[in-house]
Amino acid sequence: MTTSIETDQVHSPRPWTSLLQDSAVLAPVRLVACDMDGTLLEEDGSVPGPFWGMVRALQEKGIKFVPSSGRQLATLQHLFTPASGLSFVAENGAIVEADGDVVFRHTLDQSAVDQLIDRVRELQTEGTDAAVMVCGSDMAYMESTEAHHQAAAMPYYRHFTVVPDVKDVTTDVLKVAVYVGNAAAEMTDELRAVSGDACRTVHSAPHWVDVMNIDTNKGRGLQELMDIQGLDSSEVLAIGDFMNDVELLEVAGVACVVANAHPDLAAHADYVIPANTDHGVLQLLDRLLQVV
Incomplete structure (x- = not known):
């Protein structure tokens, strides 16, 4: 092994x-x-x-x-x-x-989900090209209406929908996926600090950082x-x-x-x-x- x-x-x-x-x-x-x-x-x-x-x-x-x-x-x-x-x-x-x-x-604690959503929104306000995707078992949810964010999600999420506020989604969350236009690898450490010790944060694709349960x-x-x-x-x-x-x-x-x-x-x-x-x-x- x-x-x-x-x-x-x-x-x-x-x-x-x-x-x-x-x-x-x-x-x-x-x-x-x-x-x-x-x-x-x-x-x-x-x-x-x-x-x-x-x-x-x-x-x-x-x-x-x-x-x-x-x-x-x-x-x-x-x-x-x-x-x-x-x-x-x-x-x-x-x-x-x-x-x-x-x-x-394996699901993710809701408090961690909310913290990540808040941080991505702050990044957007600061001018970072970022978007957040909340992933349930059957559907993923995104609040960004930017065409390039949705295009970046399509290869990975066949079932996703755009909602006004992802915090209003009521579903067990498997994963939070964060799109980062530039320097996603560097953003991984920051999102790891935001999500805390109960989560696992990985740079999963060139523009994506995934946050999951620590044991996932x-x-x-x-x-x-x-x-x-x-x-x-x-x-x-x-x-x-x-x-x-x-x-x-x-x-x-x-x-x-x-x-x-x-x-x-x-x-x-x-x-x-x-x-x-x-x-x-x-x-x-x-x-x-x-x-x-």
């Missing part, structure tokens, strides 16, 4: 050629947990065409493919409509669906799914590209990053595979199908 790397240790993932040569690493795999944006998906956000045949072949061999993303559950369900029988780790692990049923849900992450969601399905870490392979994938990689027995991944993610990976632009995930799935 992959473990956290201490900051004073030097760790580099092994190259793609090493994984190609060592079929014993892949032979036990029965579940593939894969990030979406920057990992599996094309640059335009679509699923690569050859994937659909591969996922059917994996299912025939008893291997589950689990999209694991910061995206909304409804967005993932729609994106993978052509494939049946999938499970999902959505909203960075705040909600997990297994075989059509929601089996895990993709790895926790994946572990819940593994427990339900009776899988050991040695039977799980995970693939990611961004810092919200750290725990996903740490839970898996085989942890891979794409070549275009955030440089700090390498410390948590066993192998580096080709970039998403080179269809690295498809190459890995093809190799997996050859050895199981």
Whole structure:
């Protein structure tokens, strides 16, 4: 099982050629947990065409493919409509669906939600290009009427609506997503201070910072799914590209990053595979199908 790397240790993932040569690493795999944006998906956000045949072949061999993303559950369900029988780790692990049923849900304290909304409004007043999205299980809510904020949300939130005041929304909140036009990475620390110790704050995409329950992450969601399905870490392979994938990689027995991944993610990976632009995930799935 992959473990956290201490900051004073030097760790580099092994190259793609090493994984190609060592079929014993892949032979036990029965579940593939894969990030979406920057990992599996094309640059335009679509699923690569050859994937659909591969996922059917994996299912025939008893291997589950689990999209694991910061995206909304409804967005993932729609994106993978052509494939049946999938499970999902959505909203960075705040909600997990297994075989059509929601089996895990982690909510955020309302006081933290309100504090974040207040801070984003202050940032807007100060001239920062920012917007706040309050994410429930079935719907996300945004109060910004700016076209570029809504356009930025569309790839991740299939079900979202604009409301006059997101504080008036009455729903259990899985996540607060904050759009930041510039310097989202730097804004992560500020929002972490605002949300407090009961929350987990991650830079989840170039313009997005996600705030969730402190115990929420993709790895926790994946572990819940593994427990339900009776899988050991040695039977799980995970693939990611961004810092919200750290725990996903740490839970898996085989942890891979794409070549275009955030440089700090390498410390948590066993192998580096080709970039998403080179269809690295498809190459890995093809190799997996050859050895199981």
